[in-house]
Amino acid sequence: VSDNGDRLARYAELAVRVGANVQQGQEVFVHGLVEHVDLIRALTRQSYRAGAAFVNVRYDDQHMRRAMIELGPDEALTYSPEWLNTWARAMAGNAQLGTSGNPEPELLSDLDGERVGRAMPLEAAEISRRVHGEHSVNWCGVGAPTEGWARRVLGEPDVERLWELVAFCFRLDEPDPVEAWREHLDRLDARAAALTELRPDALRYRGPGTDFTVGLLPSAHWGSARFRTAGGIDYVANMPTEEIFITPDSRRAEGTLRSSLPLSLSGQMIRDLRLTFEDGRIVQVEAKSGAELVRSHLATIENADRLGELALVTKESRVGQTGKLFYNTLFDENATCHIAYGFGLPYSFDGEPDEGMNVSTIHVDFMVGGPELAVDALLPDGTEVPLIRSEEWQLAA
Amino acid sequence: MDERLERYAELVVRVGANVQPGQEVFLLADVGHHELARALARQAYRAGAAYVHARYTDGHVRRAMIELGPDEALTYAPEWLKTFTAAMSGNAMIATTGDPEPELLADLDGERVGRAVAQEIVQIRVQQLSENSVNWCGVGAPNEGWATQVFGEPDVERLWEKVAFCMRLDEPDPVEAWKKHLARLAERATQLNDLHPDALRYRGPGTDLTVGLLPAARWMAGAGDTSTGIYYVANMPTEEVFTSPDARRTEGTIRSSLPLVLSGQVVRGLELTFEQGRAVRVEAETGADLVRSHFATIENADRLGEVALVTKESRVGQSGTLFHDTLFDENATCHIAYGAGLPFLFDGDPGEGLNVANMHVDFMVGGPELEVDAVLADGIEVPLIRGEEWQLA
Numbered sequence: 001v002s003d004n005g006d007r008l009a010r011y012a013e014l015a016v017r018v019g020a021n022v023q024q025g026q027e028v029f030v031h032g033l034v035e036h037v038d039l040i041r042a043l044t045r046q047s048y049r050a051g052a053a054f055v056n057v058r059y060d061d062q063h064m065r066r067a068m069i070e071l072g073p074d075e076a077l078t079y080s081p082e083w084l085n086t087w088a089r090a091m092a093g094n095a096q097l098g099t100s101g102n103p104e105p106e107l108l109s110d111l112d113g114e115r116v117g118r119a120m121p122l123e124a125a126e127i128s129r130r131v132h133g134e135h136s137v138n139w140c141g142v143g144a145p146t147e148g149w150a151r152r153v154l155g156e157p158d159v160e161r162l163w164e165l166v167a168f169c170f171r172l173d174e175p176d177p178v179e180a181w182r183e184h185l186d187r188l189d190a191r192a193a194a195l196t197e198l199r200p201d202a203l204r205y206r207g208p209g210t211d212f213t214v215g216l217l218p219s220a221h222w223g224s225a226r227f228r229t230a231g232g233i234d235y236v237a238n239m240p241t242e243e244i245f246i247t248p249d250s251r252r253a254e255g256t257l258r259s260s261l262p263l264s265l266s267g268q269m270i271r272d273l274r275l276t277f278e279d280g281r282i283v284q285v286e287a288k289s290g291a292e293l294v295r296s297h298l299a300t301i302e303n304a305d306r307l308g309e310l311a312l313v314t315k316e317s318r319v320g321q322t323g324k325l326f327y328n329t330l331f332d333e334n335a336t337c338h339i340a341y342g343f344g345l346p347y348s349f350d351g352e353p354d355e356g357m358n359v360s361t362i363h364v365d366f367m368v369g370g371p372e373l374a375v376d377a378l379l380p381d382g383t384e385v386p387l388i389r390s391e392e393w394q395l396a397a
Numbered sequence: 398m399d400e401r402l403e404r405y406a407e408l409v410v411r412v413g414a415n416v417q418p419g420q421e422v423f424l425l426a427d428v429g430h431h432e433l434a435r436a437l438a439r440q441a442y443r444a445g446a447a448y449v450h451a452r453y454t455d456g457h458v459r460r461a462m463i464e465l466g467p468d469e470a471l472t473y474a475p476e477w478l479k480t481f482t483a484a485m486s487g488n489a490m491i492a493t494t495g496d497p498e499p500e501l502l503a504d505l506d507g508e509r510v511g512r513a514v515a516q517e518i519v520q521i522r523v524q525q526l527s528e529n530s531v532n533w534c535g536v537g538a539p540n541e542g543w544a545t546q547v548f549g550e551p552d553v554e555r556l557w558e559k560v561a562f563c564m565r566l567d568e569p570d571p572v573e574a575w576k577k578h579l580a581r582l583a584e585r586a587t588q589l590n591d592l593h594p595d596a597l598r599y600r601g602p603g604t605d606l607t608v609g610l611l612p613a614a615r616w617m618a619g620a621g622d623t624s625t626g627i628y629y630v631a632n633m634p635t636e637e638v639f640t641s642p643d644a645r646r647t648e649g650t651i652r653s654s655l656p657l658v659l660s661g662q663v664v665r666g667l668e669l670t671f672e673q674g675r676a677v678r679v680e681a682e683t684g685a686d687l688v689r690s691h692f693a694t695i696e697n698a699d700r701l702g703e704v705a706l707v708t709k710e711s712r713v714g715q716s717g718t719l720f721h722d723t724l725f726d727e728n729a730t731c732h733i734a735y736g737a738g739l740p741f742l743f744d745g746d747p748g749e750g751l752n753v754a755n756m757h758v759d760f761m762v763g764g765p766e767l768e769v770d771a772v773l774a775d776g777i778e779v780p781l782i783r784g785e786e787w788q789l790a
Contacts, residue, residue, distance in 0.1 A: 027475075037428050037455065041461065048461050048466050052466070054466065054469075055458065055462065055466070057458045059428050061434070064434075064435065064449065064451050067438040067439045068449065070442075071443060072447075076447060083450075086477040087477040090476055
């Protein structure tokens with residue numbers, strides 16, 4: 001076994017054992033792009049080694065999606081094949097692993113943004129959201145380095161260099177990565193607990209192009225991506241993960257937000273996104289590129305124009321430390337503070353979610369953090385408590 | 398965009414599966430075939446497909462299951478895959494062949510490899526074949542691994558040229574060329590149907606076999622209509638005329654003449670001995686355990702489902718290439734299949750003589766020395782094939 005083969009196997013093992021935490025006798029649902037074939041094979045092998053009863057593998061292909069959007073009829077765009085709905089339902093009680101890292105991040109950039117935005121199998125997305133909302137899936141999303149992705153990040157197809165960066169974010173360089181992950185998640189959970197205890201009524205964001213206030217829900221708590229299923233399986237939903245996050249009150253968002261990093265989304269690149277909110281809803285969308293795609297989401301998907309997540313990330317982040325822009329949400333959202341429009345996350349609630357939690361079929365994270373962003377907690381009595389300055393955590397813990 | 402690839406895909410979509418406007422199209426491809434699969438998707442949408450489903454399979458995923466998975470995984474048919482397969486009824490399907498790693502499973506236990514069949518999925522496909530409810534086409538997808546198997550080097554371009562020749566893509570009007578070719582094969586099928594043989598007799602090196610035929614089973618060439626009247630060509634290339642034999646009346650020994658790439662193993666020098674329709678002995682230089690596992694674990698896999706005649710005008714034969722791929726090699730020379738018979742060859746109920754099994758494996762038996770005779774009901778023997786040439790007027 002070469003060094004590279006060994007790294008791939010160790011990476012996959014960590015994703016299977018610590019990330020999804022695949023249990024003996026579970027089925028595993030693995031999905032990723034055809035270009036992720038090496039990692040998907042390694043995940044499959046590690047899943048069986050962990051005792052999986054069966055590993056279901058689904059290779060997606062962006063070129064199929066392109067052909068559909070470019071050449072297919074209108075009805076195809078939102079069509080949700082019954083087999084895909086069945087796949088989504090079958091995840092309940094089982095494990096899921098997804099790979100990301102787009103080999104051709106601008107493959108759809110010349111297509112009509114409105115059609116790209118509408119192209120989503122709504123029924124399967126809804127089933128998947130419900131299954132996850134019931135806390136019945138132990139899942140994990142991980143990155144799959146490819147030449148195309150490396151070219152985007154490094155300017156050349158240096159997959160080996162990208163692997164090194166990804167492995168660093170993954171803490172694979174640690175002598176005992178499993179222990180390193182436990183300590184790391186404990187740190188994030190301590191931060192989340194301190195913020196939950198502060199009980200802010202709202203967050204205020206200020207920075208270049210940004211002056212924004214968003215309400216919080218008393219029943220929601222801050223947390224890391226270390227989750228537990230209803231059946232008691234602990235798992236880490238994203239690897240890497242550097243955030244603490246919460247689901248906001250989707251009825252209370254006012255002001256303007258400017259994204260600080262480009263967002264690779266559905267084969268298009270969204271640059272310099274500016275969103276204006278009134279009474280919780282986005283009323284204006286501007287961007288240097290990709291505005292049509294976002295407008296199409298907001299126009300065609302119910303409640304996509306409300307917020308579903310606020311997440312705080314500081315500069316200790318391993319992703320941030322790499323100094324690289326990954327053009328991949330899984331990584332970039334863990335480099336800096338981010339916000340998501342679309343559905344809220346049931347993980348923020350101990351019981352039934354508050355009615356202020358947004359319900360939608362889409363969830364799009366975009367990055368807003370940077371050295372000049374100031375984030376404050378607004379307490380019910382009007383006091384402002386600094387949370388983030390210059391990408392550093394301001395609260396004790 | 399590769400122009401040859403698009404023309405190839407267009408021929409498959411328009412002439413092979415004959416995708417109809419408003420149909421859904423199901424693509425089944427190895428993950429290594431994604432370039433062709435993408436071209437097929439584009440051409441299918443151009444032909445008016447309502448939606449194109451792509452299911453990529455992966456020999457390495459299968460290997461992991463056989464090597465590391467529990468016993469129950471081997472035959473497990475996930476619900477979503479049953480739903481996927483069942484949805485093909487009334488729609489179009491295109492499957493690609495050309496194994497990028499034909500010996501990927503060679504070091505695994507042949508018994509487990511042979512048992513690893515999701516029989517419920519095969520059952521759905523057999524049912525669809527019997528109802529003739531899917532206009533489908535199987536085609537080759539050249540790739541480096543396949544080229545290496547064929548030429549000893551990963552010369553994909555050379556493999557593409559061979560495949561394009563077999564596909565008649567070199568003709569000025571390939572659609573017209575296919576029309577003429579299919580008419581020639583249909584004429585042969587008509588001759589055999591008029592002859593009404595009661596049995597076939599095969600003689601050659603290591604082979605002396607008699608196979609009974611069924612009066613109700615038609616001979617057919619590789620094109621026909623679905624139950625709703627969509628004309629399609631199920632294999633491209635296709636050079637055969639074929640029928641389903643009486644599974645109860647096979648006697649003697651047959652030796653395969655070409656290696657067979659099957660489930661990630663290579664079966665070489667296969668020799669089967671039949672008594673009263675059933676294979677009672679399996680010998681092979683390699684891969685015998687895989688075939689024995691089929692016979693031991695899959696009901697009626699040990700009886701025959703198809704006999705097919707191919708002569709040397711075949712473009713595959715003319716290419717002078719051993720493709721190590723059944724779609725091609727079975728169209729280079731005469732072949733026989735163990736496992737499921739083909740219910741669409743019957744106008745009514747096929748009756749008990751047609752074999753029913755959740756498997757269908759073709760293997761090649763033809764060659765310059767093989768003689769095939771039709772044995773008529775009155776005992777007269779009529780030569781059908783000598784020196785790989787067609788003997789009927």
